[in-house]
Amino acid sequence: MSGVILWLPGETALAPLVEKSILKKRSSQAILSQDQGEVLSNSVPLSHVYIEADTPQAWKDALQEIRAAGICGLDLETTGLDPLSSRARLCQLSLPSGRVYVADLWELGREGASPLQDLGQLSERSDIKKVGHNLKFDLSFIQASQNRRLKMSNLFDTMLASQVCWAGYDSLQRADKATKNFWKTKTPEQSLKALAERHLGISLSKEFQASNWGADTLSPEQKVYAAKDVKVLLPLHEILMELLQKNKLEHIAELEFTALPSVIEMELTGLPLDTQACRSLMEQKKTQAQVLLQKLQAEAQKAGFEARRKKGTKYSPLLNPASSQDVLVFLQAQGYDISSTGEAALKELAFNGCSWAGDLLQYRKTSKQANDFLEKWLLKLSPIDNRLHGQYFQLSTRAGRFSSREPNIQQVPKRGEEGLAIRRLFRAPPGKKLVKADLSGIELRIMARLSQDKTMIEAFQAGQDLHKLTASKISGLPIEQITKAQRQGAKAVNFLLIYGGQPELLQKRAKETYGVDMSLEEAKEAHRKFFQTYPEVAAFHEKQRTLKRLPKNHYLHNYEKGFYSRQAVTTQTISGRKRIWGQREYGYTLASINQLYNSPSQGTGADLLKAIMGEVYSSLPDEVKMIGSVHDELILEAPEALAQDMASLLLGIMRRVGSELLSPVPVDAEVEVLDSWGG
DNA sequence: AACAATGGCGCG
């Protein structure tokens, strides 16, 4: 086993294998204010813990002190989690001196102050750094209270900073219960509580987190809790700044902080959904699904299907098409030789005349569309503005892409006529247009830049179609004679092979996706020709493979050790984002080589989109909103009169920022002004 | 009842 032994988190059985090198022990306490210990003991007068800033004058004084300091910790307590339907109640501000101000925003409001306006202005000041944990939350409430776009600047999010430093890190943990997999991989916790413990040795109680923040008067205990939270932010900021610096990740953290306001805007604005059309399409699809279900079950019954008796469920003699076991048992009993009921296998059966398999596929698609998408969206629609507010997470993925949830905006159907019809439900409101921009073929451009492949770079510089070029090189035909089908085939070749796909997979995919029968020999030949045409891509792969044997120092920090380093295999994006590869299973299996090929590319795409989002956000007029982002695509909602201008703006920024990052590879984009997401 | 694993499928 040539793998490199990475560290494990402290206490596992394998810990002795780990070399511990403590570079520099730094007492976190030195950065904490003197009375931190007393604060935690709860035995000192409240005025030593926090200062109330509930009068307009006291509030003003607090803001003045912050201006003088040039930095503050910022935290809000709110009546709920949704910035559209809940309200901010308490604002906590901390200073480098350790002083904490706690302000009851409602009380201040009654006395004629406008603290949320003040906070809005604070968020925009480039000369005052705002430090918070998951600032998306707090800033969403502040932004939601304003009637203009806040051009927030000089932000430092301790959660994002920490996530940047730990990206990709997996620790092995024993499962707490007896499960099949004894070892479980776990990503480190990134809550404020976890960070305070890890880096400062402070344990924060979360007892009051969900207490009644809408009460007539807030209790001293609630305020103490709130004050303790905000007090750890600046000490954490110090440590994370240094950690970012040691790992040369300041730039990536800055990229995340700059993208943050646009994420807030996307979540707050949400997507416009045509509710009526959505409901009727849902009903139509539900009916369709119901008809198909009965047909499937009736035919199965007629053909002699007998349900197994299952533990824990009510017995039904009917086949459940959502049960892959039921389906597999039935189809095998019918004499079909299959081992999976996935789409590829069922398509094959349907093609060979099994209409039941075709119906099942249709049923799965229709019921998924009706239940998982259309119905879910209607249930998720905000009663405040009747729009769909998915959440975005900047760093929940290993390579640095966004993830999205509740609902996942990144998996809205688009393929095929049915998918398109679903996207058309996202309609711009009257007088508005959607402006959509896609980075064109960005993965291959990134690969051209990563590998510095001469042929690829020249092709892009000449504005050539790389899929056609690949098709031409494989077939030996001149580019002008390449058919659409050949181009599609070459597209599969390009995407599969740059990430390490083997000829066997190529053969399989050609069949599945295009119905092209490719012999293994032909697939091998295409594989050979591809790397012959783009030799630097092969060299890039080779270079990535060697990374496994070239671990580098990566710095971490905790309260006990201070800053310390570990030998870690890391991969990097063009912007310098790092991903740490921890071993996954017993035996120290590292990343698969294909992951090492893919990660810098995928991560660079994320870097680029985030850079573009920051840039676009800072250039948008107030009436135009950023409403969506899907890996290589951005969506704006704009008044009709501004739509064309916004299209040019997007195109210009995407080309400029992209071409700068990928230089000498040019970046291009496709922009459209639309009435709906589906065109 | 709650949790874990799996298969399946939507997107890039």
Next chain:
DNA sequence: ACCGCGCCATTGTT
């Protein structure tokens, strides 16, 4: 041994 996600229902386990 092609990468990255989130979400659902089923099925088995505690």
